[in-house]
Amino acid sequence: MANYSTNEFKAGLKVMLDGDPCSIVENELVKPGKGQAFNRVKLRNLMTGRVGERTFKSGDSLEGADVMDLEMEYLYTDGDMWHFMKTDGSFEQYAVEKKALGDTEKWLKEQVPYTLTLWNDKAISVTPPNFIELEVVETDPGLKGDTAQGGSKPATLSSGAVVRVPLFINQGEVLKIDTRSGEYVSRA
């Protein structure tokens, strides 16, 4: 991979730091009065998702990370690995470990496209679509006529996620959920 100098550190650039692939979040120049310039850089570690800060001498460089995002459909799990397939017609499949799947496990639905982040062709994280439609498999019975505001209750969805829903929602209904906040949006 190419090397990138601090002045090329733009948000979204993928670089290697301490053996892990990272994504640049922010890059700010720090220059005391008359001296050496530094770049104060915020990076997201793509393996852990954690954001940290690191300072570099201006002009220093980091190796680029072979990281790419690919859209893939979820197929199935064998209990050990979760299997996804490219949506480009190649039928190429990728197996994902539980660690890389992270919180996305509770938003999985077959044939829905997810974004897989690959590092050296290995999946390191999976991002669900912002909105997903899922069926309610368990919730208290809906209150008739209560279609306005007023209270909420927990509902378990087909993917396993538990979200707060309005009181009028019934088992078997399909709901639109915002996966970023984990909040109910509407009936689908």
Added chain:
Amino acid sequence: MTLNWQPTATVGTLRERARLIATVRAFFAARDIWEVETPVLGQGGSTDVHLVSLATLARTDKGQRKLWLQTSPEFHMKRLLAADSGPIFQLAKSFRDGEVGARHNIEFTMLEWYRPGFTLAQLIEETTALVAHVLPQPPGPVVHYRYRELFHRHLEVDPFTTSLDTLRTLAAQRGNMSAHALAEEGRDTCLDLLMGMVIEPTLGQQELSVVVDYPASQAALARRHQDADGEWVASRFELYLNGIELANGYDELTDAEEQRQRFDADNAERRRLGLPEVDVDVHLLAALEQGLPASSGVALGLDRLIQLALGKARLEEVLAFSTANC
């Protein structure tokens, strides 16, 4: 996509900027300091290892010449001082390559002025008066710090006597830098990192902070003297407000031979670091040989002062067109 042609600052802000610049000119007029204009291009440039100069090729009457975009108007203004100009000021477009950020723009406006016969203390007083004159509210009391005292207070180390190994370890830790990246660095890099990351953000909070007695190795174009503790220090000050460095002033070096040695040492360091050398300003050296009156001078980042006066988060909010948009 349509190209964003619009100004980086709002037109309202630019009118405010124009009003503030008028107050700056009034300040100098009242003190009988006259305004000069010197070239943006020069046959010599700043050799300072920490500045990256821009240069251009021009067809002159002597054929094609490399001309340097000035990183500050210092050299030309000193030649005017040597020609007995008396006290002068300038609002000078200056250029420092690669400096882009919330407080930096590659092309910026330097407010620089020189006071023949002034001590550094007199110039500090005048600089704080200028800042108070431009800001809408008084910036608070003027508080003086010695460089050494700041390191004692915030980091419990001494910039002059603490061992280099200890400084490297501390700089890595407090500056979020890898120990490996600092392993070959000297004292000044460690001190710069600690100053920039730890100390500077604390300066100029509800006060105007003046820092003096920098290490002699950081003298740039200032004289050197021995401080009360017997350490050689730079006759130089920096002014801070809201954690932002606003101004840098010197008791100006007037010795031509020492100036030549510092330029040569800079270029030697540039060769060692694999950086391009910069043509030494021989006209400045000739002027110093003829004689520069004892003077104090200061360079103030005018865009930053306007940014602070108008309460803007980023420098580009007070620039008509930032480098990204020029």
